[in-house]
Structures are given as C-alpha cells and as structure tokens.
Amino acid sequence: MSDSPQEQEIKALGLILLRTGSMLMSNGASTARIRMTIDRIANNFGYDADLFITHRALTLSLSDKDNDHTFSSLKRTDPQGVNFKIVSGISRMSWSVKEHGWSFEQIEKELDRLTSIPHYPRLVLLSLVALAGASFCGLAGGNPLAMCICFAASFIGLFVRQEAHKRQFNIYLCVFFAAFTAAMFAGSFCKLYPNSNLETAFATSVLFLIPGVPLINSFTDLFDGNILNGMLRIVHGLIIAFMIALGLVCSIAIYKF
C-alpha cells in the first residue's frame, strides 16, 4: 500500500520536525524556543504543528490547513548535555528555511552537518575550564597560590568527569566522581599547609560543575508558563548540586576539616 504524495510529504516533514525538536531538547534549549522553532518551520510549509514537550520524549501532531491529512508521532529524546553550537545552528537554519525557502533535503543535510561539528579540542577545553575554576577562586578572594591549586583541581576533576562519561556511568555519578576528585586534590594542600589561607581553593575547586543551564532554563520555562518542564529542569539541577555537595562532604569527612 503506497501513500499519496501529500501523505508522504506530511510524514517527511513530521520526521524532520521531531528530529529538530529532540536535538534542541537534548542540547539545552528552553521549551519556548523549541515550540517557536518548530512552529516557524511547519508554518513555512503550510502546516499547523501541536507539541507536547517533556525532557525525555517529544509528541508532535501535524495537520494541513483543511485537516485532510494529519501525522502524529512520538520520539524519544536522549539526555546529552549542553551544546550551544547545535542550538544556535538550528535557530539560524529555521530563519534560512523561512527566508530562502529551503527544501526537506537541505534541512536534513544541515541537521547532519550540525551533529557532526566537532567539540573544541580536549586540551583546550580542559585548560580553559580550569582557567574558569581559577577565576572563581580569584573572585572569591583567593591568593595566587590558591588559584594555581584550583586550576589543577578543576583540570583533574573535568578529566575524571569526561572519562566517567566515556565509560557510560550515570550522569549524576559522573558529577560526584568529578567533585570528589577535585575536592580531594585541593583538600590535600589545605591539609599539608594549614596556615596559608588555602580554604578558598578547596571551596571553589568544585564550582566548574555548577548546573547553570538547567537552573536558568528552568526559570525561563517557569515564567513562560511551562511549569511542568520548569520543575523537571529545577529537579535535575538540584540533583547535580546535591551530588557536588556529596563529593565535598565525603572529602571533608576524610580530611576531618
């Protein structure tokens, strides 16, 4: 049984929209942005899109103006983390679709290109995040020695987190391992040289793990009225914060500060 051309078109567009939406969700876009982007692409081809968005699945129902043809489907969303190159690229793509009238193939090709863009080189990533850790130490009033320790602690902590991700541990456990390693490293210096004001290094060594994207997106969602998604994100952020605290508490208990 073969579908009519209209059926095929609506199906192809539906699959593209589901892919776009789930890519946005798993890379840290807010709910209002996902809805806006999908509406923009669908309206451009003359369809109406209705969405139900949660953080692990995306439901789409697509219909044409006369309601002759409809398409509904559900797609699972993988939790991945944050990649703003994809979010920014999809936002630009949706404008190209509107302004230059892109075809389905062009959209597919652009989505493939966006998924294959490499991350920053690993050494650059590690050293700049370590720089951010050192900057946090400076912001909290640490001396240069404490900043150096914080640099090394963040470097090692992020390395451990990446390795744990590669071995496919639970994402919250990855955060715990990273926080524990960073705190143990920074704490050893505080223990060895008790009178040199190194406590700020210990306190700020885990700050590179703070869940900034979930917490800020949750407030954006809550104010937009997407209260369910806002609560999801806030709980996700709080579990990460709890795991960071657990890592610190464990090393405090070991060093007996």
Add this chain to the structure above:
Amino acid sequence: MGVDWIVIVEKSIFGAGAALGFGILFNVPNRTLIYIALLGLTGVCLKNIAIGLNINIILACFIGASAVGLLSMVASKSKHSPPLVFSIPGVIPMVPGIFTYKLMLGMIKLTGETGNNFDTSLDDTVSNGLKAIFILMALAVGVSMPNLIFRKESFHEMTILSRMERRVKLPRKVKRRKRI
C-alpha cells in the same frame, strides 16, 4: 567608603575568564566567545560597583544579571545566535560559591553541636544559606527578565529593540562597554 577600583578591575578580569571557560564548556560558536567574555566582565564589574556603593549584595547581583540579560539580547542580534548562548555563560561568574560552601559546612556542623555553639552555628548557617538561595534566584530572574520584557512573537520581528539599536542606543552602548 568608596569604590575600590583596583579590586574591581581585577575581579572583572576574573569574571571574563570564568565566563570564557564556561562558554567553551557549553561549546558555543567561535564567533560569540569575545562577546561572552565581555558580558562576564560587565556583569561582575557592575555587581562589584554596586556592592561598593553599599547596595545589598542580592540587589547588586540582580543589577549585574539584568545587565547581562539585556546586553545578551543586543549581542544575539549582531551575532545571530539565540540570547541564551550569551546570557548563561555571562551570568555564571556571579554564582555565590563561598556562601553555598559555608551553608554546607554549617549544616554539617549543626548535626553535631549542642548548647551555645549550636545557636551561633545556626545564625551563621541561616544567614549564609538565605544569601546563597536569594542570590541564585536573583541571578536566574535577572537574566530572564529582559527577555520577558522585550519579547514579541520572535526576535527578528521585534521593533522596539531594533529601532533602539539602529538609531541611537547601540553606538553609545558599545562605547560605554569599551570604556569599562
């Protein structure tokens, strides 16, 4: 009581470093990195100036965060990226790390202490904890506030901000940011 400019310059540079590092961690597009560093610098600078002027630390963080939110909208227009790409790394340097740490230490202490010590620990813990929580909320609300005020159906069709930008405000704003 005045504003200590050397400390503010030092902290602003640290703010830029922290924002840059988080930008890299979130894998932002290359073209936005400079703007993110500038946003982090501006936010921390405004926060510290406000603290130097004896403004409450929570309000100071709110001022810094809303400045970051506002500037991120201007930057998103000129660099063609969504505002959240700029605003989230820009606001992270203001996160109250030390207060949260003290809150945690205090909670551990409270489980073990009795008598007068308990009262002093309780005072410190509640004070630090409330500060940490309210600063975090002020940051989140402050960053999303400009987005809520200046939003229309979508960013390209927005008339208020684009007019503002095209005619008068943008040249001034850019200059002011460079002078800081």
